Amino acid sequence: MESKKGSEKAEAVGCPSETGMVGKAAVCEGCPGRELCMQLGNKDPDQEVIDVRMKVIKHKILILSGKGGVGKSSVAATLTMALAKLSKKVGLVDLDICGPSTPKLMNVEGMSVINSQWGWKPLISPHDSIKVMSVGSLLQHTDSAVVWRGPRKTQIIKRFLKDTLWGKLDFIVFDTPPGTSDEHLTVINVLKNSQPDGAVIVSTPQALSLGTIRKEITFCRKMGIKILGIVENMSGFVCPCCEEQTDLFSSGGAESLASEYGLAFLGRIPIDQRLTECCERGQSIFTQYPDSATGRALLDVANSVIEAVER
Template sequence: MDPLSRCPSEADLAGRARACEGCPGRELCLSQSTLDPDQEQIDCRMKAIKHKILIVSGKGGVGKSSIAASLSMALAQMSHKVGLVDLDICGPSVPKLLSVEDQVVVNSTWGWQPLKSPFYDIKVMSTGAILNEDSRAVIWRGPRKTALIKRFLKDVYWGRLDFLMFDTPPGTSDEHLTVVKVLKGVEPDGAVIVTTPQEVALDTIRKEIDFCRKMSLPIIGIVENMSGFICPCCQAKWDIYCRADVEKLASKHGITYLGRVPLDPELSKCCEYGQNYLERHKEAAGARAIISVTELIVDKLRSS
């Protein structure tokens, strides 16, 4: 078996496990597995936040960022104080989704001031807010991404929040390992997995479930996004994708199935123009589904 496929997921074993012998990246892992001098300050910031939730997906194109933004808006609409961290370093989309593209990050006495969305004053931090040019590619190696993610938690003045949401990039890579490791001391509530109803998406979701369990990250539930198209005129429903049974997959792995969010052209339009979908289309099937998913998440956290 390839030694890289047996790379230890536990931070304390990085560079020290038997599988690490002969690995070209061993020295780097050893240098990162020592006591982190930033951890105390990260813990101090994060302890002021009641709930910390990661939004994850096994693959791209499943609408994870739009779900992360929509859940944040739904929570804020319920009078919770909410923040959203965009951990997709190379492809940040949260600034557009929450209409903070024209704002700049200010460094104050208490740290970086997060951007404030016009949608219920949701606090936002993203690489999209600190890059000088929108068209500039972010070509960074893992250690530099890790350093920036830690700054988002350590140097941003989040204050007291009820929820801090983390919009992660697709897959299970540096960004995921970093955020799970630095949040370990403050016990994050877990991950919400987003998928579409296709077998090709479910194949990667099984890997995402395996990742969460290996990292001891609780799974709050699975959201089935883009689940059919509901005609806004006649309310008839069509399955755009070949349907795989997401609910059955959740049941098989003992995970809560949080519900379906249908395709809605109005949601796409609101995301494109940075508008509040939940306010502009309160009665739409998609808006009602997002509120229902959010209520299930809140109820589950209250009962846990």
């Protein structure tokens, strides 16, 4: 018969640094840092510095999606550009550790993160001087695979917040990976003292996407994260010639879901060949196509977000 101690070892997975069992769990036995953890108890030595960095930033927003392929990263990037166009000082943190796409979207590919005596200097995007931090800018080769376990992901996320010289900003936007995983739990935990404003959930009109959004809503409510609203991405196709919009998929699903759950609907972003072109080239649609319907839609979403956090 397996002993109780052996059973605990089998059940223990990873470092319990974010639970009440720091230094006490079975997995801690034999760990060289156990004594230090016992001395510190549940107090995270990085938390105080993170709080100082984050409390001078007015608004902190998480961009979430229940599944991949809904254009969450492009929405996060273009939302920061739209906020910057509305005269806001903005930062963007890429928390998609295994699939970072922010460097290309923000046109900071090839730039190196400088580690000064005061901390990491964030990359400065040419799009209205948006500050950017991504693990993609820390890799020696852009095609390198990031194969990290949970604890290492936790540490790099903490460094993005603790060691980066963000300064005073109006908004900092966190682009998270799909689903609900280590990255989400970590950023929610480390932001708890600085009171994040909430989450913007990105969906597409299809029923398959909307089904996963329900799980994302449940996750936010369980973790105590306010939902600022839902954005429907890929909502119809905009003709590049006449700007007539055609619904390629179903339409209005995200708005109906927002109404069902009593959430704000922040707006629709259509499929636009020009927006795709800008994302692929690391350009801003507000600079390349300032009068486009898609640009206006993104500004409407940004204004809705501003109203939601200031309400």
